[in-house]
Amino acid sequence: MAEPTHNRTVLVLLDPAGEVRSSVLELLTLGRTLGRVEAVTLEAPSVEALAQLGAYGVETVHQAELPADLRGDSRHLSAVVAAVLAAAVRLTDADVVLAPATFGAKEAVALAGRELGAGVIIDAAGVSEDDQGHIVGTKRVFAGSWDTASRVTTDVAALTVRANAVVPQPAETAVATEVEGFVVNVAGNLPAVTSRTETVRDTDRPTLEEAAIVVAGGRGTDGDFGPVHEFADAVGAAVGATRDAVFEGWYDRYIGQTGVTVAPRLYVGAGISGAPHHRGGMQASQVIVAVNNDPEAPIFEICDFAVVGELSDVLTQAAEVIREHKAAR
Amino acid sequence: MRIAVPVKYVPDINAERKFVDCRVDRDPGVGTLNELDENALEAALRLVESLDEAEQASSEIVAVTVAPPEGDMALRKAFQMGVDRGVRVSDDALAGSDYFGTATALAAAVRRLETEAPVDLVITGMAALDGLGSVVPALLAAELDRPAVTFAKKIALLDGSVEVTRETDEAAESLLAPLPAVLSVADTANRPRFPNFKLIMAARSKEIEAWSAADLGLDPGQVGTAGARTETTHAAPRPEKPAVELVQDKGEGGKALAEYLIRHELV
């Protein structure tokens, strides 16, 4: 990967700090192409997290010390995360802030940008620098049908970056990681968080945002996600759905413009028509495959390979062949 | 209850969307009301409808857009759903605004509305479907120094406060904010109503109020291209994909699928 041409400091948001998600490992990898990476966190990193940060070249983690009334559930409010990011930039004189593309991080990055007078790019698919040293964010827009590049014209750049932008790569030499506290004051009008339950993820499967293979089911499943799960297990995929399937109560997470954005190596859509809203969240996938019993299904327009047929027959048979193939290896 | 609903004029997602000279093409032939703002309008209408008759009579919902004159189309759709007023903030100085410029202009419009009477709630959509930023609501709240409760799925008014539940990627939460506040509404919150004939007819004759940057006391250096901190330097359509390899299932379709994946080393 390219060596940075400028002596920049790049701050990566580590939230939560218990585990370093692969999206954060990507940000650290990307950050090293732009400058020296440091991390900023709202809670104490776990021992495992520190080891991983060291392997990725992070010498310093800046841990925010928040006012007492904001140490509980309120610390997850985007305005609080924004205050932490802005204070960390001032403390370290950082040039670039990188955060994952979660809903909360987008708001936090924008609010920090407001506080710092920094240019903001939301959901970049790649980050680089131009020949004048400006930070450039590339994006896939309009349901993946256009590529754009925008450059940040201010001194500080703050970006959220989509998962699967780069392949995570540890630094050439690992370093020892130190945690340093810094005091953060939060101004402004905040709502009260009256309850908060963290989402528990299915640990048997990769997470939807970060999976290399995604299998999605739509209205064509008619409520039976059995074949979708069977096929997903055979190929080691994460499972997603369309908004219609989620509104029917058949599955809990949907892919698309207003749902999760995925950009895996392989996307398989079963019983999905391919509405523009759905495409917006998956069209950047490298290989797109569909099973649909309508030979005119719009999703075929963006597919590499597709089967016209009953999804339960096709997925079940495919899963069997793949299991046999894997067993024979 | 007085509610301002910022609505955006965007290219229709079902039309051929494109860039012209690195700017989103806002040709009136393909422009429409951002669909996700229909959820915001629906939420505003339901909140007012939940009030008693006297309170309903003194309530007002104002749709506000920052857009060139073509943006009137978005306000017309808002009228069709049942809003009372439509305001368009237009100015050459606003062209090319980034998130910050847009939030600054919207905040100035809300402040101007406040000179008439207090605005209790600003209710936005969860994202604009052209840029999918999902950041203007939080920025607007900061500009107005009001609490932000974003991505709301359930919304309840409780005696001077608004209570919201939401489900983000990380957690399910309940948030409580005193009014005045800024709210953004998730697409899972409600199903927007279809306009009835009476409202469609009435919408035709409603007057749209046009405000300029000067009317709002906006500094032209803070908004539009002049104030923007990012600059789009490249926009190009992606190359078309080669035609799909289509297999008809006659009993071996699953096998063909598996073989395709194995052959391309995808599994």
Ligand SMILES: Cc1cc2nc3c(=O)[nH]c(=O)nc-3n(C[C@H](O)[C@H](O)[C@H](O)COP(=O)(O)OP(=O)(O)OC[C@H]3O[C@@H](n4cnc5c(N)ncnc54)[C@H](O)[C@@H]3O)c2cc1C
């Ligand atoms: C503001 C807004 C935002 C939205 N955001 C999203 C979003 O983020 N994500 C999203 O997914 N949707 C979103 N939608 C909904 C979207 O417009 C479509 O309605 C939805 O994606 C369609 O889901 P589907 O493909 O499952 O259903 P359908 O369009 O009904 O398609 C079902 C398909 O299954 C096929 N089929 C039926 N039976 C079988 C069978 N036995 N075997 C094989 N194939 C079969 C049919 O031929 C058909 O092509 C949004 C809508 C709005 C208004």
Ligand SMILES: Nc1ncnc2c1ncn2[C@@H]1O[C@H](COP(=O)(O)O)[C@@H](O)[C@H]1O
């Ligand atoms: N130009 C605009 N005019 C009015 N409202 C806007 C504008 N841009 C954004 N908004 C509001 O902010 C929400 C989120 O937009 P964004 O942050 O751009 O994705 C939208 O759903 C609108 O309610």
